[in-house]
Amino acid sequence: MNIQSVIEALGSHKRARRSLVAFGTLFIAVVMAIAGYEIYRGYDAAIENTGRELDTQARIMAEQTARSIQAIDVLLRYLAAQEQRGAFDGMSEKDLYTYLKEQAVGLAQINGLHLADAKGITRGAWVYPTPGSVRDVSDRAFYTVPRDNPGINLFVGQAIQSRIDGEWLFPVTRRLEHPDGSFAGTISARARVEYFRKFYQDVQLEPGTKVTLMHRDGTLIARNPQIEAGIGKRYPIFDEMLALYTSPGHVGPTRVTSPLDGIERFGAIELVPDYPLAVVVTRDTRTALAPWREQSFSTARRTLALSALAALMLAVAMRQLSRLQAARESLAKSEERFALAVAGSNDGIIDWDIATGRIYSSKRAMEIVGIDSDVTERSREEWVKLIRYQDRERARDDLVRFLASRDTLRDVEYQIAMADGSLRWIRHRHICVRDADGKALRLVGSVSDTTDYRNAESERVRLENQLLQAKKLEAIGTLAGGIAHDFNNILSAILGYGEMAQKDSKEGTPLRRHIDAAMSAGVRAKSLVERILAFSRSGIGERTPVHVQSVVAEALDLVAASLPKDVRLERALAAGDAAVLGDPTQIHQVVMNLCTNAVQAMKAGGTLTVSLDVVEKSGGRVATSVLAGGRYLRLSVRDTGPGIPAKILERIFDPFFTTKEVGVGTGLGLSLVHGIVTDLGGGIDVESRPGEGAIFTVYLPWSSAVAAPAGVAEVATPGTGETILLVDDEEPLVRLGEEMIAGLGYEPVGFTSSAQALQSFRASPSRFHAVLSDEAMPEMTGSELAREIRLIRPDIPIVLMSGFVSPALLGRARELGVMEVLAKPLVERDIARGLANALRNGVRS
């Protein structure tokens, strides 16, 4: 999972959370809305039911009330008919009482009957419980209303409290008429309010239900439960109810507030048929709605419980989700951290499932090994193929060994061949997942490119070795320098006394021969010590600006003179007048040593190429040292020999290290070169490949302090007519030499034969100021000639010339007091310098 998808997953997670909350809330809202609707509907239904119930009850009550009134009406009709027939005429009041009382038996709703004449005077009455004494009723409504309204058959009056017994009654009266229709009085019944109340009570309506009998004029007649104070009073609310009842489209119960007790009730009104009465049934809203309320409460409770449950579940879900999210976030963080860490390490990842042989590798891993990074799964064979074939078997063996072991960690490095042919070092670090038996199941780990590290490491080791080498050389140098110094002291005595002994002994005697041999060995020792002194860098020499090109040219002449037949010398000297500060002899030695080695390396022949030029170097490391940036003279000596093996290359500058047979070399050659070059502030580079020869490149710091090379520009003191004896066996060279010497202001006397020259010198020894002779001559060598001349004139300066200036010759020459040995071919300035020096420093008389 990469970082992007982790972030996306987190985003989707937030959305999931939000939708969960929304869904949960919606669910709760819907449950609540349903409950609300149910309650609302329940309320309507409850009211409707109540209305229906109250209507029914009111209708029943009205019906029953009508029956009761009807019963009274029937009795009154009968009595009225009896009166019309005159049945009561002549009956005493007492008889009437009894008669009337008998007639009323079974009618519990009345407790009195009253017969009045046309004038409103009581004719007879039965009044429960005692006979009444009311005589004149002409002021009573139950008399006046029927009297005055012939249309009214039955009059029902308002409730009144009996003056006789205090009972609440209401009159029901019929108008009595004569046959001609004239008013003949009234027959009235006292209807008992209590009877109706009781009746309503006996119906046993539901609690909270009240039944009221009222007159259509708005006055209250009876009520159950009883409220005595209200009886007979007029309540305008009844008018309203009546108006509502009669209005079209009347539905449902009327909600009223009782004027009696102030309690809100539902009410239904029903007119009592045929009579001016109405029945009102009311029920307390509280009671009426109680079931609904209960229902509602239960619904609400249920809903709340449900909602609470839902909320709880939501909370739990959210919590779970949060946990999940936290876990995911932490996983994502961890993955991100891991991904970044891996990216930061720049390593690739490899996961090898050993059972299937499939290898998963990350993009980076494939980049490192240089294969197509689009295919993330490869077989083991594909990976093995990447390994450099030389390493393959080793890698395989190593892997097999590891898998068979119980090790968990593996760290291997091998080289792989890249597509471009280059080799890279690859490091694998694995952890092996094993089952309980130790069988390897998976190998998971990283791949990194350690090429740079390896290179740096080998570079470090190389530098360390170089430093070690430098220290070793220094130590050896110090030691050797000390030895050389002491040895020179000893040699001083050996050679000095040896020389005296040599002089004192007669020539040709065995003693002289022995001393000569000892002296010769001493001189060789001296030359060796001189070289040790040079490589040890502890000697002190002359530091003069050296015209390098001429020194190199001279040396090459010597080399050319002694080249084996099958070795060719090529030179390319292009340093011009560039000079270094140093000792020409030492620079000479550098060239000689390098060339000698090169020639000896080419046993089967080849080409020796020596080039010299001036280069600007930006500084940096060469094989022997680190050079500062600047201008250098670059001397390259190249051979076409077999090359130098790497192992030997490492030790090539070690003192006394030699590949030559014992006795052939001292092993000082290259260390001498090293010592000299280092002392001069330069460095040596060596490049060699087996079969391709070797190139030694010497860098010598260009001496910018002296613009014109002194060794060259130094103008030799011209001659002042001194006579010079010139000897060379080659005629043209004598001629050339004479010309040169004459040109330098001397007087040349040339000879092509050394014997003749000696003869001429013997003839007049004082004629000559100096001798210049070739060394290699048939009759008598230059040194032999010099020895003879010395015997005649020990003080005369002698200069020798030779095509091959060997150390032996130099030693011999020095022995003979020869001022200088000039290397041929001669150039004018060599002769000029040589002669000038000889005449200035020559042995004097």
Place this chain on the structure above:
Amino acid sequence: MARAADNPPRILVVDADPALLGLLEAWLSAQGLSVLAEDGGDEPGRNDFDLVVVDVPLPRHRGLIQLKGVAERHPGAPILALSSSFFAGVAGAGLVARALGVAGALAKPLSREALVTAVNRLLDAPK
């Protein structure tokens, strides 16, 4: 060619080991020169030497101090420095001699000729 026996030039040899001293005495006496040895002592020597020959074991290190001391003890006398540390190419009044502040320098081991030549040159040089 030997010098005249009367009033021969006087040469002082300083700090030479016995073998070298013997050698120098032999060679220089043969030239008719008078040779005396001084063993690096601090006492002020005689001031009438014509040449002082000094063996300088370590010219790189203590050489200058050693030569300065000799020069102070023998003002006016030219000094010829001998050293095993000089390369054979060092000869006469070259750069090395100049660097050491002496009239001449010679590498050891030295030949009789080289010594005689150098000594003669210094004795004949204008003082």
